[in-house]
Structure formats: C-alpha cells, structure tokens
Amino acid sequence: MIGIDAISLYTPRYMLKLEELAKSRGIDPAKYTVGLGQFAMSIMPPAEDIVTMAASAALPLIKDRKPPSLLLFATESGVDHSKAAGIWVHKLLNLPSSCRVLEIKQACYSATGALQLAIPYVKANPTEEVLIIASDNARYGIGTAGEPTQGCGAAAFIVKANPHLIAIEEGSGLFTDHVMDFWRPNHLDTALVDGKYSARIYLTALEACWKEYAAKTGRSFEDHARFCYHLPFSKMAEKAHERLSKHANTHDLVAHSLLYTKEIGNSYSASLYFGLASLLENDKEDLSNKRIGLFSYGSGCVAEFFSGIVQPSYRKTLRQDAHQTLFSARKEISCPEYEAYFRECGNQNKEEFDPSECQTGAFRLAGIQKYIRDYQPLA
Numbered sequence: 001m002i003g004i005d006a007i008s009l010y011t012p013r014y015m016l017k018l019e020e021l022a023k024s025r026g027i028d029p030a031k032y033t034v035g036l037g038q039f040a041m042s043i044m045p046p047a048e049d050i051v052t053m054a055a056s057a058a059l060p061l062i063k064d065r066k067p068p069s070l071l072l073f074a075t076e077s078g079v080d081h082s083k084a085a086g087i088w089v090h091k092l093l094n095l096p097s098s099c100r101v102l103e104i105k106q107a108c109y110s111a112t113g114a115l116q117l118a119i120p121y122v123k124a125n126p127t128e129e130v131l132i133i134a135s136d137n138a139r140y141g142i143g144t145a146g147e148p149t150q151g152c153g154a155a156a157f158i159v160k161a162n163p164h165l166i167a168i169e170e171g172s173g174l175f176t177d178h179v180m181d182f183w184r185p186n187h188l189d190t191a192l193v194d195g196k197y198s199a200r201i202y203l204t205a206l207e208a209c210w211k212e213y214a215a216k217t218g219r220s221f222e223d224h225a226r227f228c229y230h231l232p233f234s235k236m237a238e239k240a241h242e243r244l245s246k247h248a249n250t251h252d253l254v255a256h257s258l259l260y261t262k263e264i265g266n267s268y269s270a271s272l273y274f275g276l277a278s279l280l281e282n283d284k285e286d287l288s289n290k291r292i293g294l295f296s297y298g299s300g301c302v303a304e305f306f307s308g309i310v311q312p313s314y315r316k317t318l319r320q321d322a323h324q325t326l327f328s329a330r331k332e333i334s335c336p337e338y339e340a341y342f343r344e345c346g347n348q349n350k351e352e353f354d355p356s357e358c359q360t361g362a363f364r365l366a367g368i369q370k371y372i373r374d375y376q377p378l379a
C-alpha cells in the first residue's frame with residue numbers, strides 16, 4: 001500500500017477580494033462570485049516566487065521525519081529553463097546531497113504525474129520517501145478574461161509505503177491529446193489561453209478518463225464517497241461533477257473540496273491537492289476507509305482519473321489549523337496595490353532585481369544579480 005502520508009499547503013500573505021476586482025473592472029461582482037464561484041485570490045508579492053512558496057510548504061513536513069531520497073518539483077511557472085527549482089528548495093531545507101532532485105512539467109497535471117512516478121519508485125525502494133512539491137503562480141494579465149482566475153500557492157506532500165492519509169489505488173484512466181487550449185511561450189510571464197475551449201477540453205478529457213477508469217476497475221460513480229477535481233476555479237469542478245454524476249443532486253460529494261480554492265484562486269499544479277486537503281480537513285463526516293475519486297487536468301493536454309482510500313489515521317496527520325490560520329491572516333489589498341505587485345513580479349526574470357519591502361513566509365527572494373537568484377530564510 002503506497003500513497004500520501006501528509007499534505008502541507010502554503011500561499012502568500014496577500015489577497016485581493018474578487019468583488020474589489022470586479023468593481024475596478026466595471027463588471028458585476030456576481031459574475032466572479034456566482035458565475036466562477038470565486039471569492040478571493042492570493043497575490044504574489046515581489047519577494048516570493050515558486051521556490052519560496054515550495055520551501056515554505058515543505059518545511060513543516062520534513063521536520064521529525066527521515067529525509068526524502070527523491071524530491072520532485074512540479075510546476076508550470078519555472079524560474080529557469082535549465083536548473084530545477086527544487087535545487088534551491090533542497091538547499092533551503094538542508095536536505096542531504098544523496099537526495100535526487102528533478103523538475104516535472106505538464107501544466108496542471110505535473111504533480112499527479114510526479115505522484116504516479118513516485119509510486120513505483122517507493123514500490124522498488126519500500127523504506128524510502130518521496131517529497132513532491134507542486135508550486136505555481138497563475139498569471140494571465142491585468143484586464144484579461146483569465147484575470148479573476150489567477151491565484152498562487154504550493155502543496156507539498158510525502159509519498160511512502162503505509163501512508164497515514166490516503167493510499168492510491170491501482171487502475172486509472174488517462175487522456176492525452178495535442179490541443180492548444182492554454183500555453184506559455186518561454187519568453188512570456190503570463191499564460192495565453194483559449195478560455196472557453198479550455199473548459200470544453202477539460203470536460204472531454206474527464207469523460208474519456210472516467211470511461212477508461214470505469215472499464216479498467218469495474219467501479220461505478222456510487223463506489224466513490226467523494227470527488228476532487230482539478231480546480232482552475234470552483235465552478236469548473238461543479239460543472240465536471242455535474243457531468244460525471246449525470247446531473248444527479250450530489251453537490252455534497254464535492255463541496256468541501258472547493259473551499260480553499262474559492263479563497264486562494266488557481267494554483268495550477270497544486271490545485272487538485274489544495275482540493276484534497278480542503279476536503280479531508282473540512283468534511284465533518286469520518287471518511288476513514290472511504291474511496292475518493294480524483295481528476296487531474298493539465299492543459300495541452302494530459303488528464304487522469306484515479307482513486308485513493310482514506311486511511312483510518314488520516315485525521316492525525318491533517319494540518320487544518322495551520323492552513324486556516326495562514327489563509328485568514330492574509331492581508332487584503334486594493335486593486336491598485338495588486339496591480340503594482342503584479343507588475344513588479346513581472347521583473348523577477350530580469351538580470352537585476354531588488355524586490356520592494358513586503359511580507360513573506362519562512363523564505364524570501366532577497367534579490368537577483370547577474371540572473372542569479374538569492375533566496376534567504378526569514379531572519
């Protein structure tokens with residue numbers, strides 16, 4: 001039995017309410033809060049990026065446990081074409097030099113890809129543990145249709161034998177196709193997206209994955225106690241669930257997985273794992289020994305439907321107090337303040353960068369000189 005032992009989440013210290021964004025853009029706030037199902041989005045300040053978020057998410061997980069022998073860093077917001085972002089995290093967390101580090105990319109699917117690669121690795125090395133960190137900054141641009149579906153965050157999780165949180169089952173349904181629904185050329189720091197097409201492809205991929213998963217495992221919709229979907233915005237998951245449930249009234253099976261994303265926004269590769277943590281930390285029902293269906297979608301595209309069994313010890317490993325404190329302590333900023341941070345973060349790939357004063361988590365991007373990024377723990 002192999003799966004996820006614990007999940008730790010991190011998101012930056014600033015947020016923008018979507019009502020405030022809607023007012024500034026001259027749009028009815030209900031379009032964002034009802035139409036997209038989103039209330040707020042975390043805002044990246046200039047002294048944070050995918051590395052600082054990843055290190056802050058993983059820090060509580062690596063305390064008091066044996067170091068991982070493999071660190072897989074899943075992201076589509078890479079900060080270097082060559083060097084894996086995980087190497088900086090490896091340094092910041094003081095991991096041993098015997099730990100292998102790799103960056104994995106396939107849009108929002110990358111953390112699930114990492115998980116599926118980690119499982120046979122643990123099977124072959126049953127005493128070893130894998131640290132997976134999904135960390136992303138969803139940027140579409142000021143005034144674009146994608147703007148209200150931005151956000152940022154990191155989810156770190158440990159994959160091991162006899163996990164305390166959720167054991168991943170064998171048998172999944174996959175869907176890969178060459179589609180241009182969402183992409184980011186190397187020189188751009190914002191994504192390009194064919195928004196409505198991307199939502200259609202997401203649902204096409206879901207149906208194809210489900211069909212293969214159901215055929216392989218012989219399971220039906222009713223064999224699953226809860227569902228977690230990739231969460232570009234919460235309404236997308238509700239539409240996906242409606243499609244899978246054939247419009248039966250089963251909103252309760254997905255509702256708790258949406259709570260964190262409604263406040264944080266899209267965190268791309270991390271978002272399915274924000275959803276899983278949100279479900280396990282907020283659903284009052286005891287989910288021990290229950291099956292969760294999970295759908296991961298990465299534009300471009302690769303998608304997978306798979307499942308896991310919640311372990312009887314799962315509540316002991318949850319970090320809901322830390323997560324909820326972190327989310328509720330974020331500072332609300334105005335739309336002009338968000339725009340200023342957005343523009344300044346656009347300079348994070350310049351030759352020289354000296355971030356303005358801002359709050360961070362346990363680590364910060366101290367500056368960039370000659371394209372060399374300098375990260376520091378908070379004193």
Ligand code: CAA
Pocket residue numbers: 028030031032034035036108145146147148149182193194195196198199202230231232233236266268297298299
């Ligand atoms: N009150 C209530 N609802 C309203 C409203 C109002 N006043 N005005 C509009 N709405 C509703 C609309 O009816 C619509 O709902 P339905 O889809 O159920 O009809 C919803 O609000 C959104 O309205 P629009 O479709 O008009 O919105 P838009 O065209 O401006 O943009 C979007 C929506 C396409 C999702 C855009 O935000 C976008 O491009 N986002 C980025 C791409 C994305 O997230 N794609 C998801 C699938 S791809 C993926 O999952 C990978 C990933 O992470 C990116």
